[in-house]
Amino acid sequence: MEHLFITPAGKLRDRWEQAFPRGRAAVQVADIGEATSGPRGIVWLDIAALAPAERSAEVQAAAAFGWPVVVMAATPGESEAFQLLNQGAMGYCHLKAAPEQLREIALVVEHGGFWMPPELMQRFLALSTRVVPTEAPIDPELNELTSRELMVAEQVAHGASNREISEALEITERTVKAHLSAIFEKLGVRDRVQLALAMNNIPTYTTVN
Amino acid sequence: MEHLFITPAGKLRDRWEQAFPRGRAAVQVADIGEATSGPRGIVWLDIAALAPAERSAEVQAAAAFGWPVVVMAATPGESEAFQLLNQGAMGYCHLKAAPEQLREIALVVEHGGFWMPPELMQRFLALSTRVVPTEAPIDPELNELTSRELMVAEQVAHGASNREISEALEITERTVKAHLSAIFEKLGVRDRVQLALAMNNIPTYTTVN
DNA sequence: TCGATACCTGTCCAAAAGTACAATGTGCAG
């Protein structure tokens, strides 16, 4: 398994060399030249120094090399992660991931897997249900909600106020509150913010609660 | 690494035993009992014999065990895959995957990765970009936030109340409010719910406003 | 040194959100 690091910053190579002593390094994607005919390897792409607009193209170029690409970002973000993975990357991690972590990721990617930080992974999966037609209930807990409660919950999930909800459902604000109280109880959240997040599959703090 | 197979059909164990000679087997999720305190392992869940309605719950139950779950389906389908993965599964493969393939998947999942057949993976990535606004709507505006404001915004994004934020940042609730007012103004949202959603890249209604 | 900015806080107030207790009407399963 070969490893090819692409980064303009030399100082980060320490960590990489610690993880993969025999890795090669290059400054630009263009530098890697023609596809090596030998065994498959992994391309590690540092995008920290790239302008956001260039990143997508860079990932594509790296992916064209034929090896799986792992993108390393200084400040991993959801939106960026999904976009770059869609450009062909098979991994997305923090630029400063520990050597051990890097080896872990290498193992995953090397075997056809797909890696990103756990919280992003979760979010990623949650998003999928939004675009995929599904008849079965997504979240079993949502089953406990009555149809009316579900309508209210969905409105909150989109940021609606009680007044707006009452107008949309043609009921009193008081009734909206009644439904909300029931929803909070059933879903185990304490207010509309947590409900909105929960409805979008985003985990919340809940200090002690 | 332990392997736990959950299947009602005995005839499939040949393949599994070939892949993981030392795996355990059970017929139902309920049979696996309490979480083993020992090392982490992988739960392989055969859902072929389950009614579609039960599958979701079964995956959740298996996931509750604490080990990563790989779902094995007789006829892998896109919609089902995404739904089950959303229930906590970290892998989704064909029931009749070759032993070598199974080991491959095991490696991936074991190291925190995520596995599904390449064609599904592709589809999955493509779909995800549809729901994630590629041009993060508020992202650029996040730059306008001062560091302190950003801290507050992030707390709200996780569902924290003003009191919690004030405690976390060791400032007065009054100050939290001051920051929030500035944030609302800068990001063009009207309350904490919309802020929380915006911070998570989730579009909001905003009736007329 | 003089703004400009960020950061922090106070009081006061109004609106929104959430809860408690109570009641009415409807539809459906046993």
Next chain:
DNA sequence: CTGCACATTGTACTTTTGGACAGGTATCGA
């Protein structure tokens, strides 16, 4: 029929939020 779950609304009250107005301090660049 009868009980039960659901939907609806009312009054009244507490808590949380958000905003208006009015300050303080500290830092940093012109």
